[in-house]
Amino acid sequence: MTLIIMIPTQLLHTIGSQVKTFAKDELIFNENDNAKNYYQILSGAVKMSNFNDEGKEFIQGIFYKEQSFGEPPLFIDVKYPAHAISLDETQLFIVPKDEFLKLLQENPDIHLYFTKTLAKRLYYKAIIASEISSQEPAHRILRFLDYLKNDVYNITNSFAFEVPYTRQQIADTLGLRVETTIRAIKNLEKQGKVKIVKRKVFR
Numbered sequence: 001m002t003l004i005i006m007i008p009t010q011l012l013h014t015i016g017s018q019v020k021t022f023a024k025d026e027l028i029f030n031e032n033d034n035a036k037n038y039y040q041i042l043s044g045a046v047k048m049s050n051f052n053d054e055g056k057e058f059i060q061g062i063f064y065k066e067q068s069f070g071e072p073p074l075f076i077d078v079k080y081p082a083h084a085i086s087l088d089e090t091q092l093f094i095v096p097k098d099e100f101l102k103l104l105q106e107n108p109d110i111h112l113y114f115t116k117t118l119a120k121r122l123y124y125k126a127i128i129a130s131e132i133s134s135q136e137p138a139h140r141i142l143r144f145l146d147y148l149k150n151d152v153y154n155i156t157n158s159f160a161f162e163v164p165y166t167r168q169q170i171a172d173t174l175g176l177r178v179e180t181t182i183r184a185i186k187n188l189e190k191q192g193k194v195k196i197v198k199r200k201v202f203r
Contacts, residue, residue: 006040006068006117007103007110009093015103018094022086031083035073038100041065044090045164049172050082059173061121062087064164072118074100120151128174138184140174142193145203159194163201 019042022028028039031050039046046069048060060082063069073080074097095103104111124147128140135143149161165173171181185201188194195202 006066006114007093009042011103011107012040012093012095015095015099017099020092020094022090022092024086024088024090026086026090028084028086028092029070029080031081032079034079035070035077036097038068038074038093038095038097039070039084040068040093040095042091042093045087046084046090046092047087047169048082048084057172058175059169061173062165062169071114124151136184137174137176137180138188140176141170141181141184142188142203144170144174145194145201149203159202161203163203 022044028046029035041063043065045065046063048063048069049057050060051057061069070080070084072078104114127143127147145161145163148163148165149155153161155161163170167181167185168178170176170185171178174181176184185194185196189196193203
């Protein structure tokens with residue numbers, strides 16, 4: 001799978017960004033922390049999520065190598081709406097907020113890409129919010145997989161996209177039970193809309 005890099009790594013090295021390693025399941029920032037840095041993944045994976053009053057986790061997003069996360073609060077001076085935790089041993093580029101904003105001002109092409117990326121995330125959240133209350137689980141899952149395939153990873157070929165989420169993570173993202181998610185994915189396979197190879201889901 002290929003991704004467009006948010007900020008080229010060479011440029012990140014040039015401006016003297018810090019590279020920090022986080023152990024698996026280590027907290028990167030807490031919900032309601034002040035946003036002070038830009039984060040881009042050099043290796044590993046990061047989950048952003050929060051919990052409702054009953055303690056159920058809701059995943060806001062999972063991010064992988066060459067992706068960034070947690071940017072919106074940097075632009076509007078608000079606190080983080082979720083916490084971020086490393087899913088594996090993870091290396092991050094860390095750029096102070098002021099340096100990040102200066103970099104965007106000096107690189108309009110990167111600035112435009114950020115604008116497009118944030119717009120896609122807002123569009124996805126609007127779609128998911130409208131469908132969580134009204135659509136069948138299989139439909140929700142398919143829309144979510146298509147968002148990842150088309151808008152995040154920019155893959156067009158049939159069954160060329162290996163879904164990087166576990167069944168539990170898909171369930172926690174879409175507000176479903178994991179048992180419901182497993183059944184829905186099996187039904188999607190029977191309908192020829194996904195393939196399952198060695199327990200990996202392909203769209």
